[in-house]
Amino acid sequence: MESLRLDNQLCFLLYAASRRMTQLYRPLLDELGLTYPQYLVMLVLWEDERGEGVPVSHVCSRLKLDTGTVTPLLKRLEEHGQVARRRSSGDERVVRVYLTEAGRALEAQAADVPAQLLCQTRSEPERILHWRSELQALLRQLEAASG
Amino acid sequence: MESLRLDNQLCFLLYAASRRMTQLYRPLLDELGLTYPQYLVMLVLWEDERGEGVPVSHVCSRLKLDTGTVTPLLKRLEEHGQVARRRSSGDERVVRVYLTEAGRALEAQAADVPAQLLCQTRSEPERILHWRSELQALLRQLEAASG
DNA sequence: CGATATTATATTGTGCACAATATATCAGGG
DNA sequence: CCCTGATATATTGTGCACAATATAATATCG
Numbered sequence: 578m579e580s581l582r583l584d585n586q587l588c589f590l591l592y593a594a595s596r597r598m599t600q601l602y603r604p605l606l607d608e609l610g611l612t613y614p615q616y617l618v619m620l621v622l623w624e625d626e627r628g629e630g631v632p633v634s635h636v637c638s639r640l641k642l643d644t645g646t647v648t649p650l651l652k653r654l655e656e657h658g659q660v661a662r663r664r665s666s667g668d669e670r671v672v673r674v675y676l677t678e679a680g681r682a683l684e685a686q687a688a689d690v691p692a693q694l695l696c697q698t699r700s701e702p703e704r705i706l707h708w709r710s711e712l713q714a715l716l717r718q719l720e721a722a723s724g
Numbered sequence: 725m726e727s728l729r730l731d732n733q734l735c736f737l738l739y740a741a742s743r744r745m746t747q748l749y750r751p752l753l754d755e756l757g758l759t760y761p762q763y764l765v766m767l768v769l770w771e772d773e774r775g776e777g778v779p780v781s782h783v784c785s786r787l788k789l790d791t792g793t794v795t796p797l798l799k800r801l802e803e804h805g806q807v808a809r810r811r812s813s814g815d816e817r818v819v820r821v822y823l824t825e826a827g828r829a830l831e832a833q834a835a836d837v838p839a840q841l842l843c844q845t846r847s848e849p850e851r852i853l854h855w856r857s858e859l860q861a862l863l864r865q866l867e868a869a870s871g
Numbered sequence: 872c873g874a875t876a877t878t879a880t881a882t883t884g885t886g887c888a889c890a891a892t893a894t895a896t897c898a899g900g901g
Numbered sequence: 902c903c904c905t906g907a908t909a910t911a912t913t914g915t916g917c918a919c920a921a922t923a924t925a926a927t928a929t930c931g
Contacts, residue, residue, distance in 0.1 A: 578831060580838045583767045583786060587852060588745045588841075590859035592764070593788055595742035596888075597866040598735045603889095614917060617739070620730045633880065639730060641740055644880055646918050653916080670879040670926045684725060691727045694735075698869040705734060711858050712737035719744040722845040743918075750919095761887060780910065791910055793888050800886080817896045817909040 601697060605690050609683060614640075615654055616687070618647070622660065622676050623684045630663070630673030659683065748844060752837050756830060761787075762801055763834070765794070769807065769823050770831045777810070777820030806830065 583589055599613045606616050621639045625631050637647050651674055654660045659680035665671035695705065730736055746760045753763050768786045772778050784794050798821055801807045806827035812818040842852065 578770065578835055581767055581770055581831065581834060583764070583771060585856070586767070586838070587856055587859065588742075588749065588760075589764060589767075589787075590856065590863055591738065591742040591745050592760075594859060594863045594866060595735075595738040596788070597863065598738050600889090601866065601869055602735065612916065613735075613739075617730070617736060620728055620733070620736075623725065623728055624730060634878090637880095641743070642917095643919060645882080645920080648881060650917075668879085668927075672880065684728070687728060688725055691733070698865055700865055704865075708858065708862050709732070709734055709737065711855065712734065712741060715855050716737055716741045716744065718845055718847055718851075719741060719748065722748055747919090759886065781908095784910095789887095790889065792890080792912080795911055797887075815897070815909085819910065 601694060602690070605693055609686055609690075610657060611659075611683075614642075614646075614650055615659075616690075618650055618654060619659065619680065619683065619687070622674065622680065623687075626674070626676050628675075630665075630675040632665070632671045632673055633662075634671075636674060654680075748841060749837075752840055756833055756837075757804060758830075761789075761793075761797055762806075763837075765797055765801060766806065766827065766830065766834070769821065769827065770834075773821070773823050775822075777812075777822040779812070779818045779820055780809075781818070783821060801827075 579585070602613050602616065606613060609616070611619065617640055618636055621636050622631065625635065625639070633644060633647060633651065636642075636651070637644060640647070651660060651662060655662055658677055661675045661677055662672050663675065665673050695702065726732070749760050749763065753760060756763070758766065764787055765783060768783050769778065772782065772786070780791060780794060780798065783789075783798070784791060787794070798807060798809060802809055805824055808822045808824055809819050810822065812820050842849065
C-alpha cells in the first residue's frame with residue numbers, strides 16, 4: 578500500500594525532525610539546567626515578561642500548549658528558582674508568571690545557544706531562513722485545517 | 725535579544741508543526757483504536773513484516789526510537805490484539821514482532837487516512853511533495869550533526 | 872440581586888520519549 | 902570450556918502532551 582509507506586509520510590518526517598532537533602539542543606540546555614520545553618517557556622518570558630508578569634494563558638497560547646502541560650512545567654521552573662507565580666490582584670482567576678533574578682540572568686547564558694546549534698548542524702544561515710519560511714507556511718496550513 | 729525570539733526558532737516551528745499534525749491525525753486514528761505512535765509502528769509492520777516477524781530493533785531503527793519507548797508501545801499493541809511477540813528461535817536475545825489477523829486487517833481500514841488528512845488540510849498534492857522533500861533534506865542535515 | 876454561564880487555572884489519568892541501568896544471550900580468545 | 906566483551910531487549914524514573922474533569926472567580930441576564 579504505497580500511500581502508507583512510512584518514509585512518504587509528511588507526519589513522520591516532522592515527528593522525526595522535531596525529536597532530532599530536541600536531541601541536538603539537549604547537551605546545550607543541560608548546561609543551563611533546562612529541558613527543551615522549559616527553554617521554550619523561558620523564550621516566551623524573556624520576550625514578553627516586562628516585570629509585570631505574564632498570565633499562564635499567555636504562555637499557553639504562545640506555545641500552543643494547554644494548562645495540563647504548562648502548569649506543571651511552570652511549577653518545576655519555580656522549584657528551580659527561574660520563575661515566580663502569583664495570583665493577579667485585579668482578577669483572582671489569573672496567575673501571573675514572573676522571572677526571578679536568576680531567570681533573567683539566564684538569558685545571557687542562553688544567548689549563544691542558537692548560534693551553537695547552527696554551527697553544530699553546519700548549516701548555511703540562508704538555508705535556515707529558507708526552512709524557517711517553509712515551516713511557517715506549513716504550520717499556517719496545518720493550523721487552518723479543521724480539527 | 726533577537727536571536728532568542730520564539731518565532732524565529734526553527735526548533736519551535738518543527739515542534740509546533742509536529743504536534744499540530746498529530747492533533748489532526750487523532751480523530752482519524754481514534755476510529756482505528758490507535759494512538760499516533762502506535763500508528764507509526766503499524767506502518768512499519770504493514771510495510772516490513774512478511775509473516776516472519778520483525779525484530780524489536782528493526783522497529784526502533786525505522787522510527788528512530790529506543791527500546792524504552794518501543795517495548796511498552798508493542799506491549800500495548802499486543803494487549804489490543806494487533807501484534808504478537810515471540811522470542812526468535814535462532815537467537816534467544818531477539819524478540820520478533822508479528823502482525824495478528826486483526827492487525828493485518830487494520831491496514832485496509834487505514835488505507836485512506838493519508839487522503840483524508842490531505843483533504844482536511846486542503847493542500848495541493850504537489851505542495852505536500854514539496855514539503856516532503858524539504859523536510860527530508862532538513863532531517864538529513866539534522867542527522868548529520870554530531871550529538 | 873441571584874441564578875447561570877463563562878473564564879482561568881489546576882488536577883487526574885494515560886501514553887509517549889529518553890537517559891540510565893539491568894538482564895540475558897551470544898561470540899571469540901585463551 | 903571458561904572468561905570477557907558485545908548485543909538485544911527490558912526496566913526504572915523523570916518529564917512532557919493532552920483529554921477530561923474539577924474548582925474557583927468573574928461576568929451577564931432576568
